[in-house]
Amino acid sequence: MQPLATVRPGETARLGPPEGVEADVLRELWAMRILPGEAVTVVAVIGRNGPVLVQGAGGLFALGRRLASQLKAEVLAQ
């Protein structure tokens, strides 16, 4: 598992349990379908230390860099 923030654009990763994310943010993430076990593709990373754009089954979302670092993910084979 690695921080989602370190997954490179174009790579798809399966999300694992988050670390240190506040409960209210987690509930919103889950409703957006960004939850453990789901696969997401990193579409873009905006600049250095900017937000990470991820495409999941629930849609395309922008995650701040710190939040993307708190979400753990395992890169899937292409």
Added chain:
Amino acid sequence: MSRSCHGTPRPAPGDGGVQIALAGNPNVGKSTVFNSLTGSAVLTANYPGTSVEVTMATVQPDGHRLTVLDLPGTYALAGRTEDQQAARRALLEERPDAIIAVLDATNLARNLYLVLQLLDLGFRVVVALNLSDEAARRGIHIDAARLGELLGVTVVPTIATRRCGITEVMSEALRLARRPVETRHRYGRQIEELTAQVAGLLEGGPFPARGRALMLLEEGAAPDLPGAIAGLEERAGAAALLGRAAALFGEPLPVVVARERHALADRITREVTLQAGEVPRRRLWHAATRPITGIPLLLAVLSGLFAGLFWGGSILSKVIEAIWASAISPAIAASLLWLFGDGLITRTLRWGFDGGLLAIFTIGIPYVLTFYLLLSILEDTGYLNAAAVLADRLLGRLGLNGRAAIPLVAGAGCSVPAILGLRVLRTERERLIGGTLIALTPCSARTAVIMGAVAYLGGWRVAILLYAVVAALIMTVGWGLNRMLPGTSPDLLMEIFPFRRPHLRTVMRKAWVRAREFVTVAIPIVLAGSFVLGALYETGLIRLAEKPLAPVIEGWLGLPAVAGLTLIFAVLRKELALQLLVALAVVRYGTGAANLASFMTPAQLFTYALVNTLYIPCIATMAVLGRALGWKRAALISAFTILLALAVGGVAIRVLGALGTG
């Protein structure tokens, strides 16, 4: 059921006062559906504990009273932003007779999550399958009838921007409002068994036991829902059961429920999707968010916005001013003369009814309406989201995230709606920082003073210098607050929507509703303030304030005494400062003083505009700041802006003097 695009909704016989709520994810066209349903009779209401205004309207189709609530967009009922809390409380506490769930047909599965949650809680739901045209363009075809069968609700495909399907949705909601509800869908066996066990521990309550049990599973031991989970003993009993269940599932129960609901939404979507369509390409999005192309585009958009504001606004302003001067002002003067004769009362009343209203119509309507028109276009295209993503890193240094970009940009039009827009921010900390920065951001009224006092006399370079000084101060204050305030601000979490072509009617209506809100807030304050100011001016009492202000105004800021008075009274309306400065100067120095340069140096004009820009935005802004952040914080922000304005103004006049521009 007919499929026409026009007509008036017809309530079922016997319906009396019916309350219908519109619920849905953000950006699914909910407000457009609301506008189509209700026309222009719109009110707003605050929900206790939040600064969020829930829009509502009462309509009377065929004489039956019907209240429609337009709830803030939310992905689920468990969200914790003020917006989401307001939607949750409106639904759970008001318990509307029926809910129109507005869904994005291009992203059905994700949108169904909220619908399933509403159905779990036993709400009567009608589904408006909106953006059907966009779905069709992308080759997505959904069997609405089959979707309705699976959910046990009526599903109506709608195109809200063209009013297609709206009549049917409303008719169905009215028909549904008195009928019993049957929850048809079910999750996996294990979770349903657990839900049934928890439900068995709960007493009767306002919502079905299954729905309340699911909510308990989703929200853990503390769902802040009065009456939904009956009795502390039952909650304690449930807590032990939940502990065992979490161990059995091997992960937190809220995740289990979320996964089950998404899985069911997926299964339903697969069954009703006749054709899946194409995933939209996002080339434009990439261009708009990649710094190398996105930053020049952002600068171009902002330049276009302000150029449009000044050209469009000034043209409208001149037209209104000409009409006012030729027809309305003489009529007001004649009426007041006829009623009260020539004297103090007439002159005082003219400050409000003539000068005050003119200021609203020449600033409020032209600049604020034009700004909102341009802002609504940007919003409707989805570009503001791209700007938020692009600005996230910069705003992160100020203790905010990209979501704050939208209210901060709105602050350049008018601070009042910008502060109301702070509700999109998740924490008090962010709202406090955002509120302070908006208070310092030059709104259109302050811009009018900058343009009149500085740009007109010193040229656009001086105006840009002043804006640069203000921008640097805003950045410094944000950075400082981020360092000083305890805690950290949450990161950006935002859905990215594809760019869409703006719809003229929607854009114009949105702009008008916002501008009307500004006028509604501003008119009573401006009228009252203008009468008071007029009375002080006409009686000469205004001069009494000159002496106590002298050490600060003349001594520290190096401005003429009359300027101090205008700065005090400009708290009513910022643009008033300049008008009053000229008026007082003419009285003091003679008619030649109508030209500001005749009695103020360029350095004094610069300092005057700078101080006017930075100190307390205006009384209307203070009022909304108080409502959004509490009166103590509003007073603190106001005091801070006064001290900052005085400090910066004093430094500016000395630096400019040393540079030989005094």
